[in-house]
Amino acid sequence: MIRVTHILMMGSVLIVTIWTYGIKHESKQSAKTLVRLRGELAKQNTKISLLEADWAIMTNPDRLEKIAKKFQSQLQLQAIQSNQIIQLDELASFFSIVKNKGSDLDGHSTTDEINSLVYK
Structure with a gap:
């Protein structure tokens, strides 16, 4: 009887150990994914900031006025x-x-x- 109990206990410990390792592996993969996604998000935010700055430069009224004057003959504005x-x-x-x-x-x-x- 003691042997059966010991075998059941060792089996359950083995199952719990494998299950715990699986959870640990999943959490490490999730952490790596999270770090990667945060890096991508930071890159995208940087790109958005650069595009907003570029848009602000391109739509600057003084710049547009200079361009309109330069191409007045073609645009006929x-x-x-x-x-x-x-x-x-x-x-x-x-x-x-x-x-x-x-x-x-x-x-x-x-x-x-x-x-x-x-x-x-």
Whole structure:
């Protein structure tokens, strides 16, 4: 009887040892994965910061003004006029015309109707 008990106890100790080793191995793998993911996250955050800084430089009004002046002959930009700005309620009718009457049967754009809304 004592031998059977000893064998059962040694078997259970062996099973618990193997189970504990499995848990330890899984936790080490999870820790490695966590470290790797944190490193990737830090790299991505760095990239985002660099892109935001680049965006701030690219959209700097002074820079854009210099570029607009430099390429004025090709771009043919003009200053915006107050009658080109429409109200929010006018915007809904603008989109319904574009959606319903974007082009006629021949494929020609209906810009006259759009221009009448934009250039009131």
